[in-house]
Amino acid sequence: DAKTTQPPSMDCAEGRAANLPCNHSTISGNEYVYWYRQIHSQGPQYIIHGLKNNETNEMASLIITEDRKSSTLILPHATLRDTAVYYCIVRSNSGNTPLVFGKGTRLSVIA
Amino acid sequence: DGGITQSPKYLFRKEGQNVTLSCEQNLNHDAMYWYRQDPGQGLRLIYYSQIVNDFQKGDIAEGYSVSREKKESFPLTVTSAQKNPTAFYLCASSLLRAGKALKHIQYFGAGTRLSVL
Numbered sequence: 001d002a003k004t005t006q007p008p009s010m011d012c013a014e015g016r017a018a019n020l021p022c023n024h025s026t027i028s029g030n031e032y033v034y035w036y037r038q039i040h041s042q043g044p045q046y047i048i049h050g051l052k053n054n055e056t057n058e059m060a061s062l063i064i065t066e067d068r069k070s071s072t073l074i075l076p077h078a079t080l081r082d083t084a085v086y087y088c089i090v091r092s093n094s095g096n097t098p099l100v101f102g103k104g105t106r107l108s109v110i111a
Numbered sequence: 112d113g114g115i116t117q118s119p120k121y122l123f124r125k126e127g128q129n130v131t132l133s134c135e136q137n138l139n140h141d142a143m144y145w146y147r148q149d150p151g152q153g154l155r156l157i158y159y160s161q162i163v164n165d166f167q168k169g170d171i172a173e174g175y176s177v178s179r180e181k182k183e184s185f186p187l188t189v190t191s192a193q194k195n196p197t198a199f200y201l202c203a204s205s206l207l208r209a210g211k212a213l214k215h216i217q218y219f220g221a222g223t224r225l226s227v228l
Contacts, residue, residue, distance in 0.1 A: 034215065043115075043201050043219030044154070087153070091215050096161055096207050098144050098169070099217055101154040 004088045009106040012082075018075040020105050022088030025069045031092050033064060034099065035073045037084040044087065044101070047073065078109045114138065117202050117220035124189065124196060125228050132187045132223045134202035141207040143185035144217065147171060148199040157200075160185055161207060189225065197227050 005023040012018040024033065035047040048055055048062045050071070055062045061074040075082050087104040115136045124130045134143065142161045146154040146169075156169030160179040174193025179185055185204075189196045203217040 032215070041199070041222070041224075043203070043222050044217075046216050046218070049216070093215070096142065098142075098156050098159050098203075099215065100156070101146075103153045 004090055004102060006086075006088050006102065006105045008103065009108070011108050011110055012075075012078045014080060014109055014111050015077055018078040018082065018107055018109070020073040020075075020086050020088075020107065021070065022073070023070045024088070024090045027068050027090050028092070030094060031090050033062065033071050034089040034091060035060070035062065036087045036089065036099075036101075037082075038087070038104070039081075039084045047086075078107075080109050080111060083107060083109045115202060115204055115218055115220035117200075117223050119223060120221070122223055122225045123228050124225060127191045129188055129190050130196075130225070132189070132200055132202075132225070134185045134187065134220060135183055136185075136204045136218075137183060138204055138218065139182075140204035140218070141182070142205045143179065144203040144205075145169075145175075145177065145185070145187045146201045146203065148201060148222075154201060157187065196225055199224050 032049050032051050034049040036044040038044040047059050050062045064071045085104040085106050087101050089099050118133045144159040145157040148154050155171050157175050158166050158177045160166035163179050166177050166179050176188045200223045202220045205217045
């Protein structure tokens with residue numbers, strides 16, 4: 001599976017959009033991009049995933065560049081409860097091995 | 112409610128003692144996983160199981176053991192051979208057969224925090 005690179009930390013003002021970047025320059029054609037988040041002392045929570053088209057659900061939007069070498073997770077109106085570590089994971093849709101979690105980005109939403 | 116239940120929430124281990132962490136799921140998921148998380152670090156895979164009575168070692172299996180006698184249950188034993196067991200332990204589950212990439216969506220329990228006395 002392709003390696004991902006994320007900034008270690010970011011701040012965002014409450015009510016503003018939080019844009020979390022992820023680089024995955026070695027991604028291959030059958031690999032999906034997954035985003036999870038982990039609020040302090042809880043288990044990780046699935047947010048969204050995509051292959052090449054932009055995706056949106058009730059939690060967030062995922063923007064994948066045309067060359068698929070990077071993506072951005074957007075939380076449109078960040079709240080204090082969005083403070084968490086956000087993990088970007090690239091994973092092939094073939095095979096059944098577990099997800100591999102890096103260190104992620106620690107997002108702090110500030111009042 | 113469907114979900115993954117881990118117990119206990121907090122656990123203390125004495126020197127030389129084996130302890131068992133419980134993980135139960137009622138999601139009818141095929142695969143189950145155990146991860147360890149140290150402060151400020153990402154998750155590291157201990158063991159995983161894709162079918163009853165079968166399991167595979169992850170990156171840090173030494174000092175741990177598991178069993179998968181029922182689809183719903185995947186207990187983790189931290190043995191006395193694990194010299195640094197203090198950590199946050201997370202159990203997860205997922206489908207193995209689903210459309211698109213849905214099978215790779217892992218659902219996590221609330222975790223067990225293990226400390227050494």
